[in-house]
Amino acid sequence: MVDWKWAATCSWIGLPFAITERPFTWAGREARISGTYSGNLAPQEQNVDLTAWLDQYRDAWIRFDIEALTDLFTPDALYQDKPDEPGWVGTAGVRDYFTQVTAGQSDVSVRFGTPLIQPPNRAAVEWWVNLTWSDEPATLAGTCLLEFAEDGRCRELREYWHLFPKKLEPSDNWGR
Incomplete structure (x- = not known):
């Protein structure tokens, strides 16, 4: 079926x-496909540990460590946060994006769902963020489409998200 x-x-x-x-x-x-998912993205073909990359992304965001976030991307990376705009290009662009988007954020909590994977180097993953933004509670919920370079850094990230002006918890079917 x-x-x-x-x-x-x-x-x-x-x-x-x-x-x-x-x-x-x-x-x-x-x-x-069942059991424990290790998060490795096509380990025979690509040296990308998706779980480690997502953990580093989350941890750097929570710490507001702009350099650690930027280091997760290739020098020619594209970070596309809005489908109708050209996106943020290169190291400077990724750094500018994170600097702008994290301004005013505090109390950040980031969760990722179970990734969908396309070997050798692409993945999609849902994310859920509760935070305080400009002293107001908020929730961001979205999906990232990721493409990785051979060195394990992200070459392209496209995301689609929703902003809610209050803290919410995901539904029971979120993230699977």
Whole structure:
């Protein structure tokens, strides 16, 4: 049986499969991926530990460590935070983005869902952030589409997100 919700999602973002605990069908084959997911992105082909990269991203954001955030990206990286704008390019662009977006933030809590992976170097992951922004409670919820270089740094990050003017908790089906 085809799980059309997952197939449509994967097809829309260009992924050939999804990491999920329930069966799904791709290219006529039924599969089930379960158990503990290590977060390694195609370790045979690419030296990217996605879990470590996401942990470093989260930790640097929580500490407001702009240099640590910038170091996670290649010198020619593209950080696309809005689909109708050209995005932030290169080390200086990524640094400027993080400097601007974190201004006024405090009490930041970042969570990531289970990533969807496309070997050898692409992934998508949901994220959920509770924070105080300009002394007001807020929640950011979104998805990142990531492409990595051979050295494990992010070459391209495109994100889609929603801002809520209060602190919320994710639904039970978030992040899977």
